[in-house]
Amino acid sequence: MEELTKNWNNLTLSECEGLNFRRKEEQAKTEFILAAKFLTKRALNIDAIAKTFTPLWRSKNGFKIKKESDHVVLFSFDDNSEMEKVIAAEPLSFDKRLMVLQRYSKEMDVGDMEFSKVTFWVQVHNLPIRFQTKRIAEQLCEAIGKVNTGVDEAEAEGDNFMRVRVNIDISQPLSRGRVVSLDSGSLLAESKQFRPWLKAAPFVPNRKYVVKVPGFFARKKAEAAKEKLETMKNKLVVVVRTSK
Incomplete structure (x- = not known):
C-alpha cells in the first residue's frame, strides 16, 4: 500500500492536461425531468410509451424518454409548465x-x-345537504393524505358528491374512514365500516352537474347590454363626402 501511494505521488499532469477548465452554470442545458415508475412486472417498451402519452400530453416542444432501469423511465421537457401540466x-x-x-x-x-x-x-x-361544501370535504380527506386546496369550486362539485384532490402515500394502507361528530351525535356503527361504496363511480367531466343562476336584475342588465351591442353592430355607417 505504501509503495502504491509513493507511485501515485510521483504522477504529474502535462501542461495541456493541467489546464483548468471551468464550466459555467448558465452554460448547462436546461431540462425539467420527471421520473416515472411503472408498477408492472412486464418489460417496458419505450416506443409504446411514446405513442401512448404523446396524444395525451400534447407537448408543444415535445419531450425525451430515457429508460433508466427495468421499470423506471425519465421524461425530459424543455418547459417547466409542460412538466407541471403532466403532474x-x-x-x-x-x-x-x-x-x-x-x-x-x-x-x-x-x-x-x-x-x-x-x-x-x-x-x-x-354528506348532508347543509354540509356539502368544499371546505368540509377537504377536512374529511385530510385523514387520507395531503389535500390540494387550490381546486376550483366547479371541479369540486359532482352530481351528489364532492371531489377532493389528495396526494396519497400508496406505500401505506388506505384509510378505512373517519369518525364524524355532529351536534346531534356521530355516525352509526355500520356507517363507519369498510364497504363497497369506497369504489367511486367514474366522473364524467363533460356532463354539467352544477349550474350557477345569476340574480334577476343582473341577468336583465347583461341581456340589455348584449342587445345594445348587437344593435350597434347592425347599424349602417354612411359617409358623406362633399366636393369643393
Whole structure:
C-alpha cells in the first residue's frame, strides 16, 4: 500500500492536461425531468410509451424518454409548465397499471427515490345537504393524505358528491374512514365500516352537474347590454363626402 501511494505521488499532469477548465452554470442545458415508475412486472417498451402519452400530453416542444432501469423511465421537457401540466393530470396509468411520478434532478440517484406519492381525485358521498361544501370535504380527506386546496369550486362539485384532490402515500394502507361528530351525535356503527361504496363511480367531466343562476336584475342588465351591442353592430355607417 505504501509503495502504491509513493507511485501515485510521483504522477504529474502535462501542461495541456493541467489546464483548468471551468464550466459555467448558465452554460448547462436546461431540462425539467420527471421520473416515472411503472408498477408492472412486464418489460417496458419505450416506443409504446411514446405513442401512448404523446396524444395525451400534447407537448408543444415535445419531450425525451430515457429508460433508466427495468421499470423506471425519465421524461425530459424543455418547459417547466409542460412538466407541471403532466403532474396535474395525475393519476396516470400505462397498460392498466399505475404510473408513479416524481420530480427528478441530476443530483439525485434514481435508486434512492421512493415513488410512494400519487395524487388522486377522491369522491365524498352521503354528506348532508347543509354540509356539502368544499371546505368540509377537504377536512374529511385530510385523514387520507395531503389535500390540494387550490381546486376550483366547479371541479369540486359532482352530481351528489364532492371531489377532493389528495396526494396519497400508496406505500401505506388506505384509510378505512373517519369518525364524524355532529351536534346531534356521530355516525352509526355500520356507517363507519369498510364497504363497497369506497369504489367511486367514474366522473364524467363533460356532463354539467352544477349550474350557477345569476340574480334577476343582473341577468336583465347583461341581456340589455348584449342587445345594445348587437344593435350597434347592425347599424349602417354612411359617409358623406362633399366636393369643393
